[in-house]
Amino acid sequence: MVEWILALLILLGAFFTLVGSIGLLKLPDFYMRLHGPTKASTLGVGAILIASALHFSRNAEGVSLHEILITLFLFITAPVSAHLMAKAAIHIKVKQVDRTRQPDSK
Amino acid sequence: MAVRRIFPHPLLSFVLWIIWLLLNNTMAMGHVVLGGLLAVIIPWTTSSFWPEKTVLKHPWLLIKYIFVVLYEIMVANIVVTKLILGRSSKLNPGFFHYELQLESPVGIGLLANTISLTPGTVSCDLSEDKRSLLIHSLHIDDVAAIKADIHRKFERPLKDIFVSC
Amino acid sequence: MLDTVIAIAFFLVSVALVLSFIRLVIGPEVADRILALDTLYINSIALLILLGIHLNSALYFEAALLIAVMGFIGTLALSKYLMRGDIME
Secondary structure, eight states: OHHHHHHHHHHHHHHHHHHHHHHHHHSSSHHHHTHIIIIIIHHHHHHHHHHHHHHHHHHSSSOOOHHHHHHHHHHHHHHHHHHHHHHHHHHTTOOOOTTOBOOOOO | OHHHHHOSSHHHHHHHHHHHHHHHTOOOHHHHHHHHHHHHHHHHHTGGGOOSOOOOSOHHHHHHHHHHHHHHHHHHHHHHHHHHHSOGGGOOOEEEEEEOOOOSHHHHHHHHHHHHHSTTEEEEEEOTTSSEEEEEESOOSOHHHHHHHHIIIIIHHHHHHSOOO | OHHHHHHHHHHHHHHHHHHHHHHHHHOSSHHHHHHHHHHHHHHHHHHHHHHHHHHTOTTHHHHHHHHHHHHHHHHHHHHHHHHHHHHHO
């Protein structure tokens, strides 16, 4: 039973990681590419880390929870680095796709 | 106020203690004590870095908020996966301003982080006067609907958590 | 069964690594390359953790944690450099 959950988590994680990178390669401009890795990869790696915690808790004596630490760290840092990259890209005026909607002027 | 002197930031102490135990991946007595010592010393020596006190009025609301965000991340990932694997010429990306009602800096920070983690939106910039966030969205059907969603799901709970302090 | 699943996962994550590497090489703007590096380090964390499960060793955890910390700092420093470099002109 636990093995099935493990297998599902690992496959799901690897799939989302791949989707993040596909987004990175195929989307047309920088701001759109930003969406792939920051979300898909974070959840993908999160799922793999939870699978790892499960696996080591099952095999060794006692629970193994230190993988949670990396998951937590990634979930806190991913939005921060996405925000900074977007800010830097706006600052150096990276090209946008023509159909990009512009913000209403305040 | 003696307790306040020893624990200038009780929540920070608690989090440090938990992180120490997780890092060592053990509940051995020695590490429990050593982690406890560090959890007292570190906030005490660095208390001058954190002049403003953030008061958590409703900790249980924060825990509920974390679960809501986790659920939203799952849903968001499925939506974004569909968008990424679909035809990218059909996507309508765009920027919009989101007018903030939150005032506490921690609240704004948490909201920006949440927005970056969920449905195809990334927060890009905070205006000078801290009144509006510039947000980029992967696919926009209706700007008003996205804004209403953000307000209903994230901003209102955060306003309840960080009551003006 | 777990071995088969891990082998498939290895393959998927390796393809992800190659895709981000292609973006790193072609990426028309500097910002694209920073984003590709960011993705690369996140993917490598996934690969390391998978290796840890496969070899049944907890040793790789520390390496993964270090990559997470260093990758984050690296992304921050590069983005900051992009912003500051322009101001210095």
